[in-house]
Amino acid sequence: MQNILITGAAGDVGRRLRRLLKDVYRLRISDIRTPGDLAPGEEFVAADLADLAQVEKIVAGIDGIVHLGGYSVEGPWETILQSNIVGCYNLFEAAYRANVKRVVFASSNHAVGFYPRAQKIRTDVTLRPDSRYGISKAFGESVGAFYADKHGLRVTCLRIGNVNDAPIDARRMSIWLAPEDLVQLVRIGLEHPDIRFEIFYGCSDNEAAWWDNSNARRYGYRPTGKAEEHRAQAMEAQSRIPPDPVGDRYQGGAFCSDEYDANRKT
Numbered sequence: 022m023q024n025i026l027i028t029g030a031a032g033d034v035g036r037r038l039r040r041l042l043k044d045v046y047r048l049r050i051s052d053i054r055t056p057g058d059l060a061p062g063e064e065f066v067a068a069d070l071a072d073l074a075q076v077e078k079i080v081a082g083i084d085g086i087v088h089l090g091g092y093s094v095e096g097p098w099e100t101i102l103q104s105n106i107v108g109c110y111n112l113f114e115a116a117y118r119a120n121v122k123r124v125v126f127a128s129s130n131h132a133v134g135f136y137p138r139a140q141k142i143r144t145d146v147t148l149r150p151d152s153r154y155g156i157s158k159a160f161g162e163s164v165g166a167f168y169a170d171k172h173g174l175r176v177t178c179l180r181i182g183n184v185n186d187a188p189i190d191a192r193r194m195s196i197w198l199a200p201e202d203l204v205q206l207v208r209i210g211l212e213h214p215d216i217r218f219e220i221f222y223g224c225s226d227n228e229a230a231w232w233d234n235s236n237a238r239r240y241g242y243r244p245t246g247k248a249e250e251h252r253a254q255a256m257e258a259q260s261r262i263p264p265d266p267v268g269d270r271y272q273g274g275a276f277c278s279d280e281y282d283a284n285r286k287t
């Protein structure tokens with residue numbers, strides 16, 4: 022059984038993965054704060070990702086890492102810088118020093134959020150981040166590529182849409198990722214023998230998808246979640262959300278319209 026570290030274990034996605042992976046791997050979990058739902062027998066080690074010495078402690082003796090840690094939405098630059106830029110670099114550097122074999126990096130759809138919804142994109146498109154948060158995910162993908170190419174780490178970046186029990190609005194009909202499908206993607210990253218450096222979209226089998234996820238399918242990904250089965254509830258929720266002329270045009274939604282002033286007079 023592989024020794025797997027999950028960072029960001031106190032967050033929503035971390036809590037779900039801990040439950041879904043607890044019988045698959047021997048888990049060590051970490052976060053800056055102790056998870057409120059820590060179960061007896063769970064190995065928890067607190068760490069601030071911005072401190073390399075602390076990160077070196079949590080990766081010791083680990084075979085693979087699921088890196089969810091960091092700040093998971095838009096935030097002030099100083100917060101993003103410490104949590105997602107310095108923190109992400111430290112994670113890969115510590116993994117390399119400790120001879121960890123694999124890293125699955127939770128990237129985000131916000132690394133490519135400024136692609137229009139009308140365009141279906143593959144994983145090899147130019148990055149178009151929609152926020153400081155999105156920039157940090159684009160950075161993380163680059164760090165992953167570097168450690169894979171230069172140091173032989175096996176790295177999988179998941180451009181995650183929205184992990185939830187069901188899609189919660191019209192935008193999430195396109196980018197919803199059922200938790201069980203996330204598990205499939207994570208397991209491909211941690212186990213597939215041919216992984217060197219790959220990028221997959223983290224979405225289920227959604228009819229309205231904006232992403233061509235054939236690269237994940239090539240590795241055996243067979244998503245079972247179908248957003249279409251939840252259309253009525255998602256559209257009912259959408260009817261209570263005010264229109265967002267910029268956000269509704271782009272894949273990243275409100276992350277794009279937030280602070281948007283591209284049309285200002287120069």
Ligand code: 15L
Nearest residue numbers: 093094129130131181182183
């Ligand atoms: C993300 O990357 C965030 O971590 C999550 O909280 C959601 O906002 C999600 O994107 C989304 O786009 O719905």
